[in-house]
Every structure is written in structure tokens, then in C-alpha cells.
Amino acid sequence: MATKREARILAVVNQKGGVGKTTTAVNLCAYLAQAGKRVLLVDCDPQSNATSGVGLDKAAVTTGLYDVLVENVPFADIIVKDVADIKGFDLAPSTIDLSGAEMVLYTEQNFARESVLARAMKDVRGTYDYIFIDAPPSLGLITINILTASSGLIIPIQCEYYALEGISQLLSVVERIQERLNTALSIDMVVLTMQDYRTNLSQQVISDVRDYFGDKVARTLIPRNVRLSEAPSYGQPISLYDAKSKGAAAYAQLAKEVIEKL
Numbered sequence: 001m002a003t004k005r006e007a008r009i010l011a012v013v014n015q016k017g018g019v020g021k022t023t024t025a026v027n028l029c030a031y032l033a034q035a036g037k038r039v040l041l042v043d044c045d046p047q048s049n050a051t052s053g054v055g056l057d058k059a060a061v062t063t064g065l066y067d068v069l070v071e072n073v074p075f076a077d078i079i080v081k082d083v084a085d086i087k088g089f090d091l092a093p094s095t096i097d098l099s100g101a102e103m104v105l106y107t108e109q110n111f112a113r114e115s116v117l118a119r120a121m122k123d124v125r126g127t128y129d130y131i132f133i134d135a136p137p138s139l140g141l142i143t144i145n146i147l148t149a150s151s152g153l154i155i156p157i158q159c160e161y162y163a164l165e166g167i168s169q170l171l172s173v174v175e176r177i178q179e180r181l182n183t184a185l186s187i188d189m190v191v192l193t194m195q196d197y198r199t200n201l202s203q204q205v206i207s208d209v210r211d212y213f214g215d216k217v218a219r220t221l222i223p224r225n226v227r228l229s230e231a232p233s234y235g236q237p238i239s240l241y242d243a244k245s246k247g248a249a250a251y252a253q254l255a256k257e258v259i260e261k262l
């Protein structure tokens, strides 16, 4: 296979909260780096869950995405290398002040405020095989920047009632971005998360999502697994926290699917 010259930028998006965006982004990055890929995880959520999830102390992080988006700090300057003790797994951290970035970007008389992130990331793209962006649960200006900067989207959908609620809203924003700001943007993968084998509900949701998204739905289903929910508080991806868990097996498999398809 030919070596990629520029990273594919994959945004993990869904404006619905708690559907598994950060869990998916962190664990895919870990497995891809462990498979020898050069990976950058960009934490674009003021909650900084990806930042703490790979072991960084949120309170100790001094520069992050806010500084890139608002203070014009070069993207390369905020990158922390080899996080979670995994070689080739780099992180662009977030800090809580990122929540104020949207306000600054809005009020700025900057007609290209939707593409600040895209411009900032240009310089680092050649350094990586994959860049993942962990998006916040909103469709605000930060998410618009993420959609403008990305090559493809990974949409996690939680296997529960109302799983598809809000999806049409997300897709209409994506369409507008494709028309105006980023014609190359594609929906690359839909990942079903927190599947519960014990309930029929999960089966119903899975079949609804497959009807809606067809072959974009990943073959790998992510089960509900308590080890996945424990790992972030130890600042570890599941591959380090409990490599033998069902959750680990699922994300390892999903990483293979990403390498195969994207």
C-alpha cells in the first residue's frame, strides 16, 4: 500500500452528549498507534475528557486548542508527544477556556471564522497517518470548524431509544458545510456503541441505524462494558487498562476496520 502523504482527518462527531465520542476517539487512537501508525488526537471539547483520558492532568495543561484558535499559537506548539506511554500517540490538549473560544471567534471581524482550525492544522498534517478530532456535544462554531477541517466523519450512535434523534439535524449541518466550506467532507463510518446483548432494544436500534446508513455502519459493534467506563479515570486507553476485556477486543477490531477502510 502506498504511504499516505497527508493524514486523513477524522472527526468523531454527534451533538448528542454521552454517546461514546471520546471513548471511541481515545481507544481508536491508542490501537492505531500500537499498530505502528502515527496518530494525533485533537481534543476540541472544553470538557477535556480526551485530555484527561490519556493521562494528562487537566489542571496542569497550560496551552491547548484555545491558544491555537484565539491566540494564533502554532498548532505544533501545543502537541504533547507519546501520551499514555504509547509511542506514536500524540495529543493536542484542550483546556476549559476553550468554552470561551466560540464567543471570541463570533465577535471577531473574521469572515473566515469557520476555517480557523483548518488553517491551523495544515502544518501538522504531513506528520501523521491519522488525525482524530474529538468533538464537543454541540453544533456550535467549534463543531463547524471541526467539520470544515476534516476529511471524514465517524459518528458514534448509542444503542438506546431515540438513537437517531438529532441525526437529521447533524446531517443537514454536514450538508451545508459540504456545499459551502468543505466539499471533500464525507461521512466515513457510523459506530454503534454501548450495545447491550441482553436487550431486544439494541437489536431494534441496530437494524434502524443500518436501514438509515447502510454500509457506512461499522461491522464491529461496541458492547456496553464497565471496563471501558473505568479506564478514563486511570488516564488509560482500554488497551492498557484491561486489554482482555470485551471492550478492548471491540475497539481493537474497530481499529482494524478503520485501517482497512479509511
Ligand SMILES: Nc1ncnc2c1ncn2[C@@H]1O[C@H](COP(=O)(O)OP(=O)(O)OP(=O)(O)O)[C@@H](O)[C@H]1O
Pocket (backbone or CB within 6 Å): 016, 017, 018, 019, 020, 021, 022, 023, 024, 045, 047, 049, 135, 136, 137, 193, 194, 195, 222, 223, 224, 225, 226, 228, 229, 230, 232, 247
Ligand atoms: N461501550 C461503553 N460501555 C460502557 N460505558 C461506556 C461505553 N462507552 C462510553 N462509556 C461511558 O459513557 C460515558 C459517555 O461516554 P463518552 O464520554 O465517550 O461520550 P461522549 O459522546 O464523548 O460524551 P460528551 O458528549 O459529553 O463528550 C462515559 O462515562 C464513558 O466512560
Ligand SMILES: [Mg+2]
Pocket (backbone or CB within 6 Å): 021, 022, 023, 045, 049, 134, 135, 136
Ligand atoms: Mg466527549
